[in-house]
Amino acid sequence: MQRLIDKIVEMQNPTVAGLDPKLDYVPSFIKEKCFEKYGKNLEGAAQALLEFNKALIDALCDIVPAVKPQAAYYEMYGWQGVKALAETIAYAKSKGMYVITDGQRNDIGTTMEAYAAAHLSTTEIEGSEVEAFGADALTVNGYLGSDGINPLLKICEEKDKSIFVLVKTSNKSSGELQDKITDGKTVYETMGNMCENWGKDLTGKSGYSAVGAVVGATYPEMLGELREKLPHTFFLVPGYGAQGGGANDVKYAFDKNGIGAVINSSRGIMCAWKKEDGATENDFAEATRREAIRMRDDIRAVVGEMKA
């Protein structure tokens, strides 16, 4: 997690660009080229997503510290889409970006070890270690308890990787389970405490551990409550922009040093060319860059200077 914090401080930008590409978001000149070359099929679609992603990464890599590809949007284009995910991760890393694969993976024992190998570590093939997807961080779901998280902790330590555990999600019905009270605490606070515990031996110099939490921007009061109760848990905050949260909603996620959270925007960043007055699809990468700068400045204005 310290690597992410250092990048945030270096760029004075606590945001992450969500790469959740749908074909609808991709400018038609990219789609047409890829469909012509590969066919109107899963491969053509996946190539269009990849080319779109690469252009966005080029437009963002010197001002935004991290990208967060959402696995679902690649899986919907089949294994060809998953290949585009692997290539997107590799490209973003080659440009110096921190990559968070948003997959909310969860399982136990050897199966969770397989997910950990897949997304954060390496797979052994006849004595050699091969990287499958190789992200820097992975979102996970902690419903299964420590057996689902322990296989990741060793890899976080050995390979300097991180995880983000779902604690309080940004959707309306998140309270159906997460807000229920158990032992005098909400389920989300119980999960947050589990994060503090899982990360207790993996704390970096800024005081945050390799075990972060996903906490939605749509519940600002809970962000503040959790920031106070979970002092070693770094937050990944979805819900800014398209889901309704603004800078004033996310400010509670930060500590007195201006760190403690990274704020995600996906559609707002990717579809900037569709939303900005006067922008055209030819201008998509520049529109994305302008929106990323606007978002950075919007959040920086309420957070102040970030110190590692």
Next chain:
Amino acid sequence: MQRLIDKIVEMQNPTVAGLDPKLDYVPSFIKEKCFEKYGKNLEGAAQALLEFNKALIDALCDIVPAVKPQAAYYEMYGWQGVKALAETIAYAKSKGMYVITDGQRNDIGTTMEAYAAAHLSTTEIEGSEVEAFGADALTVNGYLGSDGINPLLKICEEKDKSIFVLVKTSNKSSGELQDKITDGKTVYETMGNMCENWGKDLTGKSGYSAVGAVVGATYPEMLGELREKLPHTFFLVPGYGAQGGGANDVKYAFDKNGIGAVINSSRGIMCAWKKEDGATENDFAEATRREAIRMRDDIRAVVGEMKA
């Protein structure tokens, strides 16, 4: 879910073969052939898994109603492994088997729609609908509440597909969250009630809905408790065999008609050739078939005749 129940009744076999392939499980003559042809890399490994899976499917398809590939074991071999997953699903379906993709996917809104399209439905590409993975059922995690499940229900109805929601998992630490008491009920019972509610308009002729639950065999008393409290929720039960559960542990998952559950075995089935006295790797498919028959008869002896 009714399609699965009908297959179980037709074969008088309430079991599912977990396809969680690791290279270690694959006979060396298959590995050597694939490494020679494709290289000692992710592609060679993925081709070995696929060839192994196809031979297992051939050995099982007339006696076992369903297979359950676990996504983690394919993802660890990169997009090449995910391609082997897609091809395994297609092959199992071509042999008439019901396919449950075990991915424990979870997210909200459009992202969950993307997972649903990926694994159970189709993806639109320029006006045509293309199948990405096309399983019959998907395991999911309900921590995010209804916003994470609703996108699946429409597809279950329209395309005659099913989901299995994690309720009580088979691991030791599952109780850290799942056994906590909230509103006088455990978290797992709360989740079970949510399953009953999500499935209430999707019930088939045998009385079970398209929304099933994952309930581990390692907690027999909870299996019995949930069977009674969740009369419309079909159970997927892991934990038989390698994880320690036996026929007497799983019998509580069944109703008076001998249905209500499908019992999974993964390593027990896949590694039968390693465990059976006198079996060699050349005999792996026959050993798998013998173990599948033994498991079927073991469970049938306590469950009795199954009636749809």
